[in-house]
Amino acid sequence: MTIGVGIAGLGTVGLGVLKVLQGNGEALAARAQRPEVKVTAVSARDRGKNRGVDISEYHWVDDPVGLVSRDDVDVVVELIGGSVGPAHKLVTSALKAGKHVVTANKALLAHHGAELAKLAEASNVALKFEAAVCGGIPIVKSLREGLIAYEISTIRGILNGTCNYILTEMQATGRSFDVVLEEAQKMGFAESDPVLDIGGGDTAHKLALLASLAFGTLPDLEAVEVQGIEHVTPADIAFADEFGYRIKLLGAARKTDGGIELRVCPTMVRSRTPLGDAASTFNAVEVNAGLAGPFFFQGRGAGEEPTAAAVISDLVDVARGALGPVFGRPITQMKRAVSVPPEAHISSFYLRFQVLDVPGVMASVSQHLTDEGVSIDSMLQRGRSPGEPVSIVMLTHEAPQEAVERAVKAIAGSDKVFENPCMIPMETE
Amino acid sequence: MTIGVGIAGLGTVGLGVLKVLQGNGEALAARAQRPEVKVTAVSARDRGKNRGVDISEYHWVDDPVGLVSRDDVDVVVELIGGSVGPAHKLVTSALKAGKHVVTANKALLAHHGAELAKLAEASNVALKFEAAVCGGIPIVKSLREGLIAYEISTIRGILNGTCNYILTEMQATGRSFDVVLEEAQKMGFAESDPVLDIGGGDTAHKLALLASLAFGTLPDLEAVEVQGIEHVTPADIAFADEFGYRIKLLGAARKTDGGIELRVCPTMVRSRTPLGDAASTFNAVEVNAGLAGPFFFQGRGAGEEPTAAAVISDLVDVARGALGPVFGRPITQMKRAVSVPPEAHISSFYLRFQVLDVPGVMASVSQHLTDEGVSIDSMLQRGRSPGEPVSIVMLTHEAPQEAVERAVKAIAGSDKVFENPCMIPMETE
Numbered sequence: 112m113t114i115g116v117g118i119a120g121l122g123t124v125g126l127g128v129l130k131v132l133q134g135n136g137e138a139l140a141a142r143a144q145r146p147e148v149k150v151t152a153v154s155a156r157d158r159g160k161n162r163g164v165d166i167s168e169y170h171w172v173d174d175p176v177g178l179v180s181r182d183d184v185d186v187v188v189e190l191i192g193g194s195v196g197p198a199h200k201l202v203t204s205a206l207k208a209g210k211h212v213v214t215a216n217k218a219l220l221a222h223h224g225a226e227l228a229k230l231a232e233a234s235n236v237a238l239k240f241e242a243a244v245c246g247g248i249p250i251v252k253s254l255r256e257g258l259i260a261y262e263i264s265t266i267r268g269i270l271n272g273t274c275n276y277i278l279t280e281m282q283a284t285g286r287s288f289d290v291v292l293e294e295a296q297k298m299g300f301a302e303s304d305p306v307l308d309i310g311g312g313d314t315a316h317k318l319a320l321l322a323s324l325a326f327g328t329l330p331d332l333e334a335v336e337v338q339g340i341e342h343v344t345p346a347d348i349a350f351a352d353e354f355g356y357r358i359k360l361l362g363a364a365r366k367t368d369g370g371i372e373l374r375v376c377p378t379m380v381r382s383r384t385p386l387g388d389a390a391s392t393f394n395a396v397e398v399n400a401g402l403a404g405p406f407f408f409q410g411r412g413a414g415e416e417p418t419a420a421a422v423i424s425d426l427v428d429v430a431r432g433a434l435g436p437v438f439g440r441p442i443t444q445m446k447r448a449v450s451v452p453p454e455a456h457i458s459s460f461y462l463r464f465q466v467l468d469v470p471g472v473m474a475s476v477s478q479h480l481t482d483e484g485v486s487i488d489s490m491l492q493r494g495r496s497p498g499e500p501v502s503i504v505m506l507t508h509e510a511p512q513e514a515v516e517r518a519v520k521a522i523a524g525s526d527k528v529f530e531n532p533c534m535i536p537m538e539t540e
Numbered sequence: 541m542t543i544g545v546g547i548a549g550l551g552t553v554g555l556g557v558l559k560v561l562q563g564n565g566e567a568l569a570a571r572a573q574r575p576e577v578k579v580t581a582v583s584a585r586d587r588g589k590n591r592g593v594d595i596s597e598y599h600w601v602d603d604p605v606g607l608v609s610r611d612d613v614d615v616v617v618e619l620i621g622g623s624v625g626p627a628h629k630l631v632t633s634a635l636k637a638g639k640h641v642v643t644a645n646k647a648l649l650a651h652h653g654a655e656l657a658k659l660a661e662a663s664n665v666a667l668k669f670e671a672a673v674c675g676g677i678p679i680v681k682s683l684r685e686g687l688i689a690y691e692i693s694t695i696r697g698i699l700n701g702t703c704n705y706i707l708t709e710m711q712a713t714g715r716s717f718d719v720v721l722e723e724a725q726k727m728g729f730a731e732s733d734p735v736l737d738i739g740g741g742d743t744a745h746k747l748a749l750l751a752s753l754a755f756g757t758l759p760d761l762e763a764v765e766v767q768g769i770e771h772v773t774p775a776d777i778a779f780a781d782e783f784g785y786r787i788k789l790l791g792a793a794r795k796t797d798g799g800i801e802l803r804v805c806p807t808m809v810r811s812r813t814p815l816g817d818a819a820s821t822f823n824a825v826e827v828n829a830g831l832a833g834p835f836f837f838q839g840r841g842a843g844e845e846p847t848a849a850a851v852i853s854d855l856v857d858v859a860r861g862a863l864g865p866v867f868g869r870p871i872t873q874m875k876r877a878v879s880v881p882p883e884a885h886i887s888s889f890y891l892r893f894q895v896l897d898v899p900g901v902m903a904s905v906s907q908h909l910t911d912e913g914v915s916i917d918s919m920l921q922r923g924r925s926p927g928e929p930v931s932i933v934m935l936t937h938e939a940p941q942e943a944v945e946r947a948v949k950a951i952a953g954s955d956k957v958f959e960n961p962c963m964i965p966m967e968t969e
Contacts, residue, residue: 141873388817406837409835440570
């Protein structure tokens with residue numbers, strides 16, 4: 112039996128999928144023990160656009176939802192994007208009509224994953240989304256199918272290639288965020304509207320999905336504390352280096368006694384560890400599971416080829432008949448996790464203050480921390496400039512985020528302290 | 541429908557599988573949308589042995605092949621081991637009888653993979669072997685299902701935890717191979733008969749399977765050039781370090797214009813790369829696929845928990861109905877690769893000679909290399925000891941292995957050269 116594929120969205124990823132199936136459709140079908148996996152129909156905004164790929168052999172459908180009612184479409188590939196509007200409508204209709212869906216849409220899944228999984232599982236069809244998280248790493252499959260016998264305790268990842276590229280370049284060159292962002296945009300490593308990447312929203316979408324797969328809880332985007340990389344400075348990157356750390360935009364999900372912590376923010380990660388060394392546009396994911404871990408995965412995060420390849424892998428899974436629950440467990444049995452509110456997250460912190468180098472300042476800073484029960488692991492003050500502003504950098508022992516925040520706020524209130532203090536959590540494991 | 545599992549072999553892995561299914565059988569079955577995955581029958585050598593696990597609820601079968609004829613066994617888990625004898629007989633009978641098979645037996649698959657895959661595919665049953673290669677890394681699944689849209693060019697891995705532990709300890713302590721091996725045996729990181737590990741045979745089995753999955757060619761154990769780590773010296777490890785390299789027992793498969801190179805041997809791998817930094821008992825695999833790569837995977841290689849977890853993952857795949865071809869493509873369509881004979885492998889090499897420090901020795905060594913067309917990239921001679929033996933270390937440019945071997949042999953023939961020269965290929969990418 113032939114598997115007919117309908118593609119909605121013919122951007123670079125959609126065309127990448129088309130090209131792979133045009134060139135290797137037969138070989139890929141053989142991997143599923145099927146005679147054929149082929150594209151039968153396509154839909155996009157502009158039929159006449161020159162795409163450099165011949166699409167005349169496919170049925171053209173103006174409204175993507177039109178793919179759903181076609182008998183020659185068994186699987187809908189949704190590459191429209193966005194958590195609402197046409198993508199949501201298409202995926203909902205397809206699942207209700209008993210069509211399999213393969214998508215790269217992390218926003219859609221992070222916002223509506225539970226509802227869509229219910230539809231898919233009720234219709235006994237697949238809803239696959241390998242391409243939505245770290246295209247170049249088969250991490251969804253690994254969590255959903257490969258690592259199922261483990262009790263996973265933490266999952267931490269560098270999930271956004273744009274941010275990792277920017278932070279790596281800032282590290283390498285000492286240049287500022289703004290300068291490097293502009294360069295990344297020119298080179299095509301950052302979008303012209305980069306807010307979803309650099310603000311951490313994209314990473315949060317992916318983290319919500321990974322946490323669901325890892326812990327068996329419903330995807331819970333709202334529980335993710337999100338902070339972007341806009342305020343990371345070359346100074347902090349340089350200080351981090353002196354302490355043996357890199358600043359990474361990390362998505363971290365952690366099981367604790369009080370519930371699940373979900374955090375996306377600039378984070379100190381030890382150099383000379385797999386996560387700390389994952390540089391440039393790479394994505395990396397570390398999974399801990401007691402004595403068995405850590406497991407580590409690294410690959411290209413995004414771009415046409417990895418994303419299209421992930422879609423293809425899902426398509427062949429569907430063709431092979433490898434369905435199974437969308438998030439690895441039956442959605443009706445999954446519950447929302449108790450989430451730990453950000454202020455209660457326990458962590459060590461990197462703190463930097465710009466202070467006036469006068470007697471008593473250090474004592475005052477230390478006292479505020481002591482008042483909140485925050486103890487200091489190490490401290491760095493580079494040089495002395497009596498009467499001038501100097502940087503004081505401190506690494507704290509583990510403490511609740513709220514206690515550290517209160518101390519930092521009190522310190523910032525002093526007239527001997529300039530600029531906003533910098534506070535970055537540390538991953539010390 | 542319940543999935544009934546028959547386990548042959550109740551060593552630590554078999555018992556690990558039992559324990560996981562006893563504790564989580566229902567949750568795991570739910571992941572396959574099945575009501576139950578449960579062990580129904582077991583077989584091992586000694587029924588009365590105290591295993592610390594209650595096996596009285598399972599049917600006992602004296603001869604493992606007896607599992608095959610039981611109606612309550614849908615999947616046979618083969619944990620007997622060995623490429624011939626009972627394991628081979630059991631797996632063959634099971635596949636012929638239309639029972640699925642899950643195995644951790646890399647020797648069996650490396651020697652008889654093609655024949656067994658034919659049986660499995662003819663009976664339309666699964667033959668899964670995630671546990672056979674790097675238990676803690678879902679690399680078989682990733683190659684068979686996840687990375688299928690890529691044209692893979694090389695796959696390189698640290699596939700044996702015992703060897704990696706020994707080499708890491710030698711690096712860290714400067715002690716000799718024999719001393720570290722003895723310690724590893726005491727600590728349980730090396731078998732009392734370690735020859736399959738340290739001689740490279742185990743790595744060769746795994747490499748043959750990975751290459752088959754990566755390139756779509758029949759597993760070809762005989763084409764693998766194998767050399768173990770017995771002759772690696774602390775001196776070479778220290779010199780490697782000076783050049784920015786680690787010595788690893790690497791299994792490497794590479795597509796070249798002349799065919800496929802398959803090599804297992806101590807290899808210079810750059811420090812500060814994911815493969816070079818994979819230390820201790822970790823396994824690591826790097827997959828290259830043009831611009832899309834590299835993909836990198838790291839995890840615990842062996843031991844009860846990762847191996848049992850890999851078996852569980854395969855069992856749930858079978859329960860989910862995720863069959864598909866054993867080596868990722870229909871076995872009847874796979875061909876034996878043209879293999880590049882070891883002597884024609886192209887590589888840079890690390891060479892160390894113990895020579896008498898007298899005038900003319902260096903010129904003579906260099907001349908022999910030049911005569912074979914081997915050019916030198918860098919050279920190190922530590923100190924001078926006129927009239928005494930000193931080490932000369934050279935890194936060559938890329939050259940055919942046979943040319944370098946001829947030069948080394950000629951050099952070794954000189955009465956100014958002591959000991960056997962050391963020759964180790966380098967992975968410079």
